[in-house]
Each structure stands twice: as C-alpha cells, then as structure tokens.
Amino acid sequence: MDKNTKVAFLGLGSMGAPMARRVLAAGYPLTVWNRSPARTANFAETAVARTADFARTADLGEATVAGSPAEAVREADVVITMLADPAAVREVVGAFAKSMKPGSVLIDTSTIGPSAVAELAELLPDGVELIDAPVMGSVDRAGSGELLLLVGGNADPVLPLLELFGTVNRTGATGTGAALKLVLINAVVNGVALVGEAMALADSFGLPEAQVRAALERSPLAGLAGRAFADGSYYPIRLAAKDVALATASADLPVAKAVRDRLTAYPAAAEEDLSRIVKYFRV
Numbered sequence: 001m002d003k004n005t006k007v008a009f010l011g012l013g014s015m016g017a018p019m020a021r022r023v024l025a026a027g028y029p030l031t032v033w034n035r036s037p038a039r040t041a042n043f044a045e046t047a048v049a050r051t052a053d054f055a056r057t058a059d060l061g062e063a064t065v066a067g068s069p070a071e072a073v074r075e076a077d078v079v080i081t082m083l084a085d086p087a088a089v090r091e092v093v094g095a096f097a098k099s100m101k102p103g104s105v106l107i108d109t110s111t112i113g114p115s116a117v118a119e120l121a122e123l124l125p126d127g128v129e130l131i132d133a134p135v136m137g138s139v140d141r142a143g144s145g146e147l148l149l150l151v152g153g154n155a156d157p158v159l160p161l162l163e164l165f166g167t168v169n170r171t172g173a174t175g176t177g178a179a180l181k182l183v184l185i186n187a188v189v190n191g192v193a194l195v196g197e198a199m200a201l202a203d204s205f206g207l208p209e210a211q212v213r214a215a216l217e218r219s220p221l222a223g224l225a226g227r228a229f230a231d232g233s234y235y236p237i238r239l240a241a242k243d244v245a246l247a248t249a250s251a252d253l254p255v256a257k258a259v260r261d262r263l264t265a266y267p268a269a270a271e272e273d274l275s276r277i278v279k280y281f282r283v
Contacts, residue, residue: 016082102127152177196281
C-alpha cells in the first residue's frame with residue numbers, strides 16, 4: 001500500500017466515523033457512504049477536529065461523499081465496512097459487490113459471525129479478496145487508534161491500513177476473526193451481567209457500593225468490573241444483545257441465553273451503554 005491507495009469506508013456510525021477519520025487523517029484518498037446522509041455532512045472538517053494530535057501531523061485530504069454503496073466502491077482499492085448486524089452487511093455488500101474492481105479488497109470490521117462472513121464471500125466477484133477484521137474496543141479507542149483487530153484472511157497487503165485502527169491479531173483463515181470476536185464479546189457481555197448480579201447481591205446485604213467496587217477491582221474480575229463501571233465507552237445494549245444472540249445461534253449457551261433475555265428486557269435502555277445494565281440488575 002501507498003498513500004495513493006483509494007479507500008472507501010461504508011458505515012459512519014459511532015464506531016465507523018472515528019475509524020474513517022483516522023483513514024482520512026493518514027492521507028489516503030477516502031470516499032465515504034452512510035445510510036443516513038446527515039452523518040456524512042462536513043465529514044472532513046469533523047475529521048480534523050476529532051483526530052487531535054494524529055491529525056496535526058498528517059497530510060489531510062478531503063473525503064468524497066458517495067450517493068450510493070456502488071458509487072462509493074467503484075474506484076476503491078480497499079473497501080471497509082462497519083455496519084450494525086449481518087442483515088445490514090448483506091444488504092450493503094449486496095448493493096456494491098458487482099461494482100468492486102478486480103484485485104480490490106473488502107475488509108469487514110462489523111460483528112456478524114463466521115456464517116455471515118461465508119455468505120459475504122459468495123457475494124463477491126472473482127478477484128476480490130475478503131478479510132474479516134471485527135474489533136474489540138469502544139468509541140474512545142476507535143478514535144485513538146487503540147482497538148484490537150481480530151483479523152482473518154490474507155491481511156498482508158493491507159496491514160498499514162489496519163494498523164491505523166489499533167493492534168492487529170492475526171487469527172488464521174477468513175472467518176476466524178469473526179468467530180473469535182463472538183467468543184470474546186460473549187465473555188465480556190456475560191461478565192458485565194455477572195458484575196451486575198454481584199452488585200445486586202451486595203445491595204441485598206447492605207454493603208457499601210464503594211467497598212464492593214474496590215474489592216471487585218482488586219479481584220480476578222478486575223477487567224470486567226472496569227468495563228461494568230466504565231465512563232466514555234459506548235456499546236449500546238441493543239448491539240450487545242445482538243452479539244450474544246449470534247453466539248447463542250452457534251452453540252448451546254444457557255448462560256448467554258439468560259443474559260440476552262435480561263438485555264432485551266429493558267427496551268427503553270436499548271441505546272444506553274452496556275455498563276448501564278448494572279443499574280437495571282440492581283433495581
């Protein structure tokens with residue numbers, strides 16, 4: 001890759017927008033598309049404002065806003081998708097697959113599971129490479145380039161681009177990154193629910209919250225407790241429920257099924273960060 005490599009980024013949601021800003025700040029010619037056009041407005045100006053020190057040292061260009069998925073990818077050497085769920089990825093990739101250039105690469109960073117990745121491979125024309133690279137980390141880490149990328153497939157040609165987003169963990173063949181993401185995110189979501197139950201139990205004993213939190217943070221559950229009480233992260237409860245559902249569709253996971261039932265029991269909280277589920281466990 002060099003700085004003449006043309007990149008298309010589709011999906012400018014909470015995670016996609018800061019990731020796309022890093023591509024722009026690194027100096028790559030960038031075309032963006034989003035289902036809601038408002039998110040593409042003034043994208044370049046927003047990129048300068050939000051990439052902080054990284055942007056100040058970069059050769060900033062301007063992002064081109066495409067009117068459709070097919071238009072976005074037509075001239076791209078690398079296409080990156082960051083979309084909400086398997087249905088959205090299938091719809092968007094289906095809309096642009098035939099427009100991709102031979103020799104181009106599709107990097108899907110969404111959380112969709114290995115079965116959906118296999119379906120994407122069937123949509124792509126011959127000569128287009130597919131890499132699955134779902135990420136671990138929330139919006140704050142997306143902006144600072146500190147995500148963990150779980151990368152399946154032949155990523156060698158696009159490593160400089162992937163490394164803009166964080167640490168690359170090579171997992172093997174295409175689809176293995178998507179599989180490992182479900183393993184990890186299922187453990188995290190279930191663990192946050194476990195911390196919520198622990199706090200509910202502590203409440204029943206009348207233990208002070210500060211005491212319990214301090215003890216959790218010194219225990220083997222320290223990492224999960226940190227996520228359960230995190231500020232500045234944004235992983236909506238509705239997406240956590242979606243990710244757990246992908247896991248339970250792949251294996252018999254009774255604990256995960258129970259957690260998903262709890263995650264979907266509070267529809268008014270669907271857009272709140274996962275950490276807020278602790279509050280609902282304590283009611």
